[in-house]
Each structure stands twice: as structure tokens, then as C-alpha cells.
Amino acid sequence: MNGNYIGEEYIIIKALENGVTVIGLTRGKDTKFHHTEKLDQGEVMILQFTEHTSAIKIRGQAEITNRHGTTVTSGDK
Amino acid sequence: MNGNYIGEEYIIIKALENGVTVIGLTRGKDTKFHHTEKLDQGEVMILQFTEHTSAIKIRGQAEITNRHGTTVTSGDK
Amino acid sequence: MNGNYIGEEYIIIKALENGVTVIGLTRGKDTKFHHTEKLDQGEVMILQFTEHTSAIKIRGQAEITNRHGTTVTSGDK
Amino acid sequence: MNGNYIGEEYIIIKALENGVTVIGLTRGKDTKFHHTEKLDQGEVMILQFTEHTSAIKIRGQAEITNRHGTTVTSGDK
Amino acid sequence: MNGNYIGEEYIIIKALENGVTVIGLTRGKDTKFHHTEKLDQGEVMILQFTEHTSAIKIRGQAEITNRHGTTVTSGDK
Amino acid sequence: MNGNYIGEEYIIIKALENGVTVIGLTRGKDTKFHHTEKLDQGEVMILQFTEHTSAIKIRGQAEITNRHGTTVTSGDK
Amino acid sequence: MNGNYIGEEYIIIKALENGVTVIGLTRGKDTKFHHTEKLDQGEVMILQFTEHTSAIKIRGQAEITNRHGTTVTSGDK
Amino acid sequence: MNGNYIGEEYIIIKALENGVTVIGLTRGKDTKFHHTEKLDQGEVMILQFTEHTSAIKIRGQAEITNRHGTTVTSGDK
Amino acid sequence: MNGNYIGEEYIIIKALENGVTVIGLTRGKDTKFHHTEKLDQGEVMILQFTEHTSAIKIRGQAEITNRHGTTVTSGDK
Amino acid sequence: MNGNYIGEEYIIIKALENGVTVIGLTRGKDTKFHHTEKLDQGEVMILQFTEHTSAIKIRGQAEITNRHGTTVTSGDK
Amino acid sequence: MNGNYIGEEYIIIKALENGVTVIGLTRGKDTKFHHTEKLDQGEVMILQFTEHTSAIKIRGQAEITNRHGTTVTSGDK
Amino acid sequence: MNGNYIGEEYIIIKALENGVTVIGLTRGKDTKFHHTEKLDQGEVMILQFTEHTSAIKIRGQAEITNRHGTTVTSGDK
Numbered sequence: 001m002n003g004n005y006i007g008e009e010y011i012i013i014k015a016l017e018n019g020v021t022v023i024g025l026t027r028g029k030d031t032k033f034h035h036t037e038k039l040d041q042g043e044v045m046i047l048q049f050t051e052h053t054s055a056i057k058i059r060g061q062a063e064i065t066n067r068h069g070t071t072v073t074s075g076d077k
Numbered sequence: 078m079n080g081n082y083i084g085e086e087y088i089i090i091k092a093l094e095n096g097v098t099v100i101g102l103t104r105g106k107d108t109k110f111h112h113t114e115k116l117d118q119g120e121v122m123i124l125q126f127t128e129h130t131s132a133i134k135i136r137g138q139a140e141i142t143n144r145h146g147t148t149v150t151s152g153d154k
Numbered sequence: 155m156n157g158n159y160i161g162e163e164y165i166i167i168k169a170l171e172n173g174v175t176v177i178g179l180t181r182g183k184d185t186k187f188h189h190t191e192k193l194d195q196g197e198v199m200i201l202q203f204t205e206h207t208s209a210i211k212i213r214g215q216a217e218i219t220n221r222h223g224t225t226v227t228s229g230d231k
Numbered sequence: 232m233n234g235n236y237i238g239e240e241y242i243i244i245k246a247l248e249n250g251v252t253v254i255g256l257t258r259g260k261d262t263k264f265h266h267t268e269k270l271d272q273g274e275v276m277i278l279q280f281t282e283h284t285s286a287i288k289i290r291g292q293a294e295i296t297n298r299h300g301t302t303v304t305s306g307d308k
Numbered sequence: 309m310n311g312n313y314i315g316e317e318y319i320i321i322k323a324l325e326n327g328v329t330v331i332g333l334t335r336g337k338d339t340k341f342h343h344t345e346k347l348d349q350g351e352v353m354i355l356q357f358t359e360h361t362s363a364i365k366i367r368g369q370a371e372i373t374n375r376h377g378t379t380v381t382s383g384d385k
Numbered sequence: 386m387n388g389n390y391i392g393e394e395y396i397i398i399k400a401l402e403n404g405v406t407v408i409g410l411t412r413g414k415d416t417k418f419h420h421t422e423k424l425d426q427g428e429v430m431i432l433q434f435t436e437h438t439s440a441i442k443i444r445g446q447a448e449i450t451n452r453h454g455t456t457v458t459s460g461d462k
Numbered sequence: 463m464n465g466n467y468i469g470e471e472y473i474i475i476k477a478l479e480n481g482v483t484v485i486g487l488t489r490g491k492d493t494k495f496h497h498t499e500k501l502d503q504g505e506v507m508i509l510q511f512t513e514h515t516s517a518i519k520i521r522g523q524a525e526i527t528n529r530h531g532t533t534v535t536s537g538d539k
Numbered sequence: 540m541n542g543n544y545i546g547e548e549y550i551i552i553k554a555l556e557n558g559v560t561v562i563g564l565t566r567g568k569d570t571k572f573h574h575t576e577k578l579d580q581g582e583v584m585i586l587q588f589t590e591h592t593s594a595i596k597i598r599g600q601a602e603i604t605n606r607h608g609t610t611v612t613s614g615d616k
Numbered sequence: 617m618n619g620n621y622i623g624e625e626y627i628i629i630k631a632l633e634n635g636v637t638v639i640g641l642t643r644g645k646d647t648k649f650h651h652t653e654k655l656d657q658g659e660v661m662i663l664q665f666t667e668h669t670s671a672i673k674i675r676g677q678a679e680i681t682n683r684h685g686t687t688v689t690s691g692d693k
Numbered sequence: 694m695n696g697n698y699i700g701e702e703y704i705i706i707k708a709l710e711n712g713v714t715v716i717g718l719t720r721g722k723d724t725k726f727h728h729t730e731k732l733d734q735g736e737v738m739i740l741q742f743t744e745h746t747s748a749i750k751i752r753g754q755a756e757i758t759n760r761h762g763t764t765v766t767s768g769d770k
Numbered sequence: 771m772n773g774n775y776i777g778e779e780y781i782i783i784k785a786l787e788n789g790v791t792v793i794g795l796t797r798g799k800d801t802k803f804h805h806t807e808k809l810d811q812g813e814v815m816i817l818q819f820t821e822h823t824s825a826i827k828i829r830g831q832a833e834i835t836n837r838h839g840t841t842v843t844s845g846d847k
Numbered sequence: 848m849n850g851n852y853i854g855e856e857y858i859i860i861k862a863l864e865n866g867v868t869v870i871g872l873t874r875g876k877d878t879k880f881h882h883t884e885k886l887d888q889g890e891v892m893i894l895q896f897t898e899h900t901s902a903i904k905i906r907g908q909a910e911i912t913n914r915h916g917t918t919v920t921s922g923d924k
Binding site: 700701702704718720721722723724742743744747748749750751752754755757759760761762764766767 | 897
């Protein structure tokens with residue numbers, strides 16, 4: 001991975017309950033789950049899109065801050 | 078895919094009901110479905126256009142936040 | 155298509171009725187239809203111009219959000 | 232055409248009557264018509280300048296949205 | 309012309325009377341007319357500067373929209 | 386001249402009387418007249434600096450719109 | 463790592479209690495913990511995403527200042 | 540001079556009296572006059588810095604519009 | 617290190633008490649302390665992220681000015 | 694000097710008295726006077742930094758307009 | 771050092787008392803003092819980060835103006 | 848020094864008394880005085896950072912205008 005560009009952009013996910021799941025999906029021809037991270041209430045994860053990750057799925061109540069503003073999951077439950 | 082540029086832009090899709098479908102369409106000469114992702118109510122998916130995906134189709138009630146603002150699908154149902 | 159630049163720009167089309175047609179026209183010397191996508195009411199399609207597509211035609215009532223604002227087709231019917 | 236830059240800019244043409252004609256003129260030494268597209272009332276066409284097209288001519292009542300604002304053809308008829 | 313940069317800028321000319329003439333002048337050592345396009349009232353032409361065109365001359369009543377604003381020809385007639 | 390950069394900037398000259406003269410001066414070691422264009426009242430010329438032109442001289446009453454605003458020649462006559 | 467780009471962006475983490483944990487996750491195919499840093503109350507850590515780190519996880523009460531604003535972990539406890 | 544960059548910047552000089560002199564000074568090791576242009580009242584000259592010109596001297600009453608605003612020569616006479 | 621890019625960004629740390637510690641952490645695979653600098657009250661240190669430093673830890677009361685604003689350590693003591 | 698970049702920036706010096714002196718100092722290892730230009734009252738000189746000039750000294754009452762605003766020499770005499 | 775980029779950014783240090791010390795720290799693997807400059811009251815030093823300097827330490831009462839605003843050392847004495 | 852980038856940035860120093868000293872310090876491994884320029888009251892010097900100069904020291908009452916604003920030396924005398 002030497003010489004690759006490392007982007008400046010990142011996304012901030014704050015868990016609002018225990019057991020929030022952050023799932024990375026692969027960038028390649030196949031779009032598969034390649035990593036799952038669990039967050040407890042109040043934990044924060046900051047992450048980038050990478051050579052291996054072009055999509056992210058978030059399950060459970062969480063606050064997602066990004067360049068387009070803030071989205072709260074499960075707000076309608 | 079080594080050495081490729083990884084864009085900074087992404088789109089945020091929040092499901093407002095169970096069974097929202099996010100479908101990736103291929104970038105190449107043929108425009109075909111290559112991946113389908115199901116979202117339950119309140120789940121959020123953040124995704125980029127990639128070497129393999131140049132169009133995305135969203136079915137079911139969802140809130141789509143992007144660089145041009147926010148669009149809500151099925152709002153007229 | 156390896157090594158090509160993947161643009162950051164995209165257009166958002168939301169169908170306001172069943173049977174909205176989104177047609178991709180080829181970029182090359184000949185400008186021909188190369189793909190047709192049907193959208194039902196409330197469905198959203200997000201797409202980019204690509205190596206193969208330099209023009210898009212939309213038929214049926216739809217809301218098109220882009221960098222120059224929002225256009226509603228068939229508004230005068 | 233591999234490896235060429237694909238611009239981010241595009242123009243949006245909305246037909247305000249049946250039979251609006253969008254004509255592409257060639258970029259090369261000779262400036263000739265190379266493509267003609269017919270739009271019915273309410274249809275929208277979104278297009279880019281390309282390697283082959285450096286001028287566009289629009290006949291019939293249409294609304295043209297672009298980076299410099301919006302122009303309505305035939306407004307004085 | 310393969311591999312050349314295609315600019316994002318363009319100029320919009322709307323004819324306000326029949327017989328508006330848009331003339332392309334060559335970019336090279338000699339500055340000569342190389343193309344003449346006639347516009348009828350209400351027609352719109354959108355064009356770019358190219359490898360072959362570095363100057364444009366407009367005769368007849370027309371509205372010219374560009375990055376520096378809008379100019380109306382023959383306004384003092 | 387293949388492969389050269391084509392600038393995005395241009396200048397708009399609108400003749401306010403008959404016989405406005407637009408003169409291109411050469412970019413090279415010698416600064417000489419290389420082209421003269423005559424404009425009648427109400428005609429508009431849009432032009433770029435090129436590989437061959439690095440200065441422009443305007444004689445006669447004209448309105449010159451450019452990136453620094455608008456200048457009217459002969460205003461004090 | 464010679465010749466790599468060193469980004470200008472950074473994130474500021476201020477511990478609001480003893481024992482705040484800042485965990486770096488690897489950028490590669492596998493997303494694993496590769497470093498853990500403990501912060502006592504009032505300590506500040508400023509860090510960048512690197513060739514080796516594409517995600518960061520923060521546990522314990524902390525104030526995280528970044529390009530999208532400020533997030534406080536565990537605020538709902 | 541093939542392949543050189545052609546800058547987008549230019550300066551606009553409007554003569555406010557007859558006999559305004561615009562003098563180009565050479566860019567090289569020696570700073571010498573290499574061109575003199577005479578302007579009559581109301582004439583406008585638009586010029587760029589070039590490979591050969593890195594300084595310009597203006598004599599006589601003139602209005603100079605540039606990226607830093609407008610300067611009038613001889614204003615204190 | 618010849619030919620490397622030297623970033624324009626820097627961080628300003630002002631000690632508000634004696635004994636403020638500024639610790640540089642290594643950028644490589646291992647994240648280790650590689651330098652410690654002590655600041656007395658009122659002293660200021662201005663520093664950049666480098667090829668060798670991708671994280672900084674600050675202990676003791678200090679004011680940290682950076683592109684995201686100003687953070688004061690130990691403010692809750 | 695072929696192929697060098699020609700900057701877009703320039704400085705405007707307007708003499709407010711006769712005998713204003715504009716002195717170019719060399720860019721190289723030695724900082725020496727390499728050119729002196731005399732300006733009479735009301736004359737304007739527009740100049741760039743070049744491969745040969747990295748400092749300029751102005752003597753006598755003059756108005757200097759530049760990217761940081763306007764400075765008047767000798768204002769306190 | 772030929773061919774290296776010379777940054778545009780700089781920092782301005784104004785001594786508010788005699789004996790202000792400005793210390794340059796090395797950019798390399800070892801962070802060592804490599805230069806010390808003494809400033810008397812009212813003197814100003816303007817400096818850049820370089821290939822050799824990635825950190826600066828200031829002792830004594832001084833006003834430091836930079837891209838993030840102005841910091842005064844020793845203000846709490 | 849052929850082919851090097853010539854920066855667009857510069858600093859403006861106006862002497863407010865006779866005998867203002869502007870000292871250039873070397874960019875290399877050793878930070879030494881390499882040039883001293885004396886300014887009399889009202890004289891202005893405009894200078895750039897160069898391949899050879901990465902720091903400047905100013906002694907005596909002077910007004911320094913730069914991208915971060917204006918600093919007056921010796922203001923507290």
C-alpha cells in the first residue's frame with residue numbers, strides 16, 4: 001500500500017446505546033462484509049473510507065457526523 | 078486496484094422502514110445490478126461511487142443525504 | 155478501466171409516478187441509447203456520468219436534483 | 232477514449248413543448264451536426280460537452296439550466 | 309485530438325431576432341473565419357472555446373450569457 | 386498546437402459605434418500587430434489570449450467586459 | 463515511507479476523566495487494534511490518520527474536536 | 540514557446556489623454572525596454588505578462604484596472 | 617528526506633504552568649514515544665506533523681491553538 | 694528561461710513625486726542591485742518577481758498597491 | 771536542496787522584551803536544537819518551517835502572529 | 848536555479864525611521880546571516896522567501912505588512 005493517497009475525510013460515529021454495530025463492506029467487485037466493530041454506549045469511532053472499504057453500514061442507535069451534517073439512526077423507533 | 082484514487086465524496090442512506098433496498102449498478106459498458114443491500118428501519122448505510130459502481134437505486138422509504146441536500150424517497154405515497 | 159478518474163459529481167432522480175424512464179446515451183462518436191432504467195413512484199436513482207455515458211434523458215414525472223438546483227419534469231402537463 | 236478526463240459539468244434541458252430539438256455540433260476542424268435528439272414536452276435531457284461535441288443548438292421552447300443560470304428559449308415569440 | 313483537456317466553461321447565445329450570426333475565428337497564427345452558424349429568433353446555442361476557436365463574433369440581436377454576466381448585442385440600435 | 390492548454394478566461398467586446406477596431410498583438414519577442422477585426426455598432430466579439438496573442442488594443446467606442454469589471458472606451462470624448 | 467504524503471488534517475482528543483483509551487485500528491485488509499494509548503484527565507492527544515491507521519476508537523469521557531465540529535463521548539451516561 | 544502556460548491574468552489600460560505610453564520591460568537578466576505602444580485618448584489596451592515581459596511602465600494620464608483595483612496615473616498633476 | 621513535501625500546517629502550544637510536557641509519537645508501524653519536550657510557564661512551542669511524528673500528547677496545563685480552534689488542557693481540574 | 698512558470702501576481706507602484714527609484718535585488722546567493730528604474734510623478738510601474746528578482750526597494754514618495762493592500766512610502770516626512 | 775518546494779507560510783515573532791529566544795528544532799529522527807536566535811525588544815523575526823526545522827520554541831515575552839491568530843507568550847506572569 | 852518555482856507571496860517592510868535593518872538568514876543546515884539591507888525613513892522594501900532565505904530579522908522602527916496583517920516593530924519603546 002506504499003505510495004497511496006491517504007484521504008483527509010473521515011466520519012464520526014457515536015454510539016447512543018450498547019451494541020451499536022459498524023460494518024465495513026469491501027470495495028472490490030464483490031461487496032461483502034469484511035469487518036464488524038461493536039461500540040458500547042458513549043464510545044466514539046472515527047473512520048475513513050480505504051482501499052478496502054467503500055461502504056459502511058451502521059446498526060443500532062448512533063449519531064453519525066459527516067461532511068453532509070449529522071444523522072441519527074433509529075430515530076423513528 | 079492498487080494506486081487508484083479513493084474519492085472523498087459519499088452518500089448517506091437512512092432506512093425509514095424495514096426492507097429498504099440499495100442496489101449498485103455496474104460502471105462498465107453494461108449497466109447491470111451487481112449488489113443488493115437490505116436495510117432495516119433506522120439502519121444507516123454510507124457509500125461511495127467506485128470503480129465498479131456508477132449508479133445506485135434505492136427502493137423503499139429512506140432519507141438520502143448527499144452533496145445536493147436531502148431527498149426522501151416515497152414521500153408521495 | 156483501471157486507473158481512470160472517478161468523478162465526485164452525481165445526479166439524483168426521484169420518480170414522482172410509476173414508469174419513469176432514465177436513459178443513458180453513449181459518449182462516443184455515435185450518440186445512442188445504451189441503457190434504460192425504469193423507476194416506480196418514490197424510487198430514487200443516483201448516477202454519475204461515466205466513460206460510457208455523456209447524456210441522460212428522463213421521461214415521466216420526476217424530480218432531478220443536481221449541482222444547478224432541482225428540475226421537475228412534466229411540470230406543465 | 233480510455234484515460235480521458237470526464238468533466239463534472241453538465242447542462243439540463245427541459246422541453247416546454249413537444250418536438251424540442253437538441254443538436255450536437257462537432258468539436259473538430261469542421262463544425263457539423265453529428266447528433267439530433269428530439270424531446271417531448273416535460274422530458275429532461277442532461278448532457279456534457281465531450282471529445283466530440285463542443286457546441287449545442289436548441290430549437291423549440293425549452294428551459295436550459297446551466298452554471299450561468301437559466302435561459303428560456305423562444306421567450307419572445 | 310485524443311487526450312486533450314475539455315474545458316468546463318461555455319457561453320450561451322440566445323437569438324432575439326431571426327438571422328443572428330455566430331462566427332468562429334481560428335486560434336492559429338492566422339485569425340480567420342472557420343465556421344458560421346445562423347440562429348432564428350428564440351433559438352439558443354451553447355458553445356465552448358476549442359483547439360480551433362479562440363474568438364467568436366456575434367451579429368444581430370442576441371443575449372449572450374457568460375461568466376462575466378449577460379451582454380445584449382445591438383442594444384443601442 | 387496539439388496538446389496545449391486552452392484557458393477558460395475570455396473578454397467580451399461590444400461595439401457602441403460602427404468601425405470599432407480590435408487589434409491582436411503578438412506574444413513573441415517582437416510585439417507586432419498580427420490581426421485586426423472590425424466591429425459594427427451592436428456587434429459583440431468574445432476572445433481569448435492565445436499562444437499568439439498576449440495583448441489587445443481597442444479603438445473606437447466599445448464596452449469591454451472582463452474579469453476585473455467593465456470598461457467603456459472613449460468615455461471622455 | 464519516504465516520499466509519502468503527510469496529510470494536514472488532525473483530530474484533537476481531550477480526556478475529561480482518567481483512563482480514556484484511544485485505539486488505532488489498522489488500514490490494511492484486516493482491521494485490527496495496533497495501538498492503544500491511555501489519557502489521564504485533562505491530557506490532550508492530537509493525531510492523524512496514517513498509512514497504518516484508518517480508524518480510531520475512543521472509550522471513556524472525552525472531547526473530540528475535528529473538521530466536522532466537536533463530539534463529547536459518553537454524554538448520555 | 541510551444542507548450543508554455545498561458546496565464547489567465549491581464550491588465551487593462553485606458554488612455555485618458557492622447558500619447559499615453561505603455562512600455563514593456565524584459566524579463567531576463569537585463570531589464571531593458573523591448574516594446575513601446577502609444578495610446579490615444581479613449582483607447583484601451585489589455586495585456587498580459589509574458590515570457591518576455593515582467594514589468595510594464597505607463598506614462599501619461601491613464602486608468603489601469605487590475606486584480607488589485609484601479610489606479611489612475613498622474614492624478615496629482 | 618530530500619524532495620519531501622513540507623506541510624504548511626502547524627500547531628501552537630502555550631504552557632500555562634511550569635513543566636508542560638509535549639510528547640511526539642512515531643508515525644511508523646509501532647507508535648512509540650520518540651521525543652519529549654518540556655515547556656515552562658509562558659513558553660510557546662510551534663510544531664508540525666512530520667515524516668516521523670503522526671501524534672502528539674500534551675500533559676500539564678496548556679493552551680493549544682490549531683486549525684479547529686483552541687483547546688485548553690486540564691481545564692476541569 | 695523556456696518552460697518556466699510565469700506567476701500571476703504583480704505589484705503596482707505609482708510615483709507621487711519626480712525621481713522615485715525602484716531597485717531590483719537579485720534572487721541568487723548574493724543579494725545585489727541588478728536594475729534601477731526611475732519614475733517621474735504620476736508614472737506607474739507594474740512588475741513581477743522573477744527568476745532574477747526576489748526583492749524590490751522603493752525610494753521616494755510612491756503608492757504601492759499589492760495583494761496585502763496599499764502602502765505609501767515616506768508618509769511620515 | 772535544489773528543486774524543493776518553498777512554502778508560502780511564515781510566522782511572525784515580535785519581541786516584547788530584551789532577550790527573547792527563538793529556538794529551531796530539527797525535523798529528522800532526532801529532535802534537537804539546531805539554532806538559537808536572540809531578539810531584543812521591538813525586533814521582529816519572520817520565519818518558515820524548512821527541510822531542517824519542524825518545530826520552534828519561544829522563550830521570553832513575545833507576540834507570535836500566525837495563520838491561527840496571535841499568541842502572546844508569558845501573558846500569565 | 849532554473850526551473851524552480853517562484854512563489855507568489857511577499858512581505859512589505861516600510862521604514863519608520865532611518866537605519867532600519869533587514870537581515871536575511873540562510874535556509875540551509877546552518878542558520879547564518881547572509882545579507883543585510885539598510886532602509887532610511889519612508890523607504891519600502893518588498894521581499895520574498897527564497898531558496899537561500901527562510902528567515903528575516905528586522906531591527907529598528909518599521910511597519911511590516913504580510914498575509915497575517917500588519918506588525919509594527921518597536922512599538923513599545
